[in-house]
Amino acid sequence: MRRPDSDEFDYPGCPSAYQEFVKAVIAYRKKLNSTTSVPKPLKLNQEMEKKRKLIIRSFSFAKNLYSTGSEMHPSKESELQAGAEFLEV
Structure with a gap:
C-alpha cells in the first residue's frame, strides 16, 4: 500500500509486487481482447x-x-x- 499523500510504499517489496500485478492485468486484458473479436458488419449494396x-x-x-x-x-x-x-x- 502507498502512504497517504506520497508515492512511497509502506514496505520495500511493494513496488515490485505492484509492477508484477500491473503486468499481469495488462497481459490478461490483451488475452481477452484477442479472443473476443467483433465481427465486421455486413456491407449491403x-x-x-x-x-x-x-x-x-x-x-x-x-x-x-x-x-x-x-x-x-x-x-x-x-x-x-x-x-x-x-x-x-
Whole structure:
C-alpha cells in the first residue's frame, strides 16, 4: 500500500509486487481482447440498403401508430406495406 499523500510504499517489496500485478492485468486484458473479436458488419449494396431503410421506416411508423393509439390515414397505409411483406417471408 502507498502512504497517504506520497508515492512511497509502506514496505520495500511493494513496488515490485505492484509492477508484477500491473503486468499481469495488462497481459490478461490483451488475452481477452484477442479472443473476443467483433465481427465486421455486413456491407449491403444500394438496393438492399434501400430496402432495409424502407422496412425500418415501416416498423417505426407502425410503432408510432401503436404507441400513440391514433388512427391511420388511408394514404399512409402504403408505408406499412414493406414491414408487412417482410413479416410474411
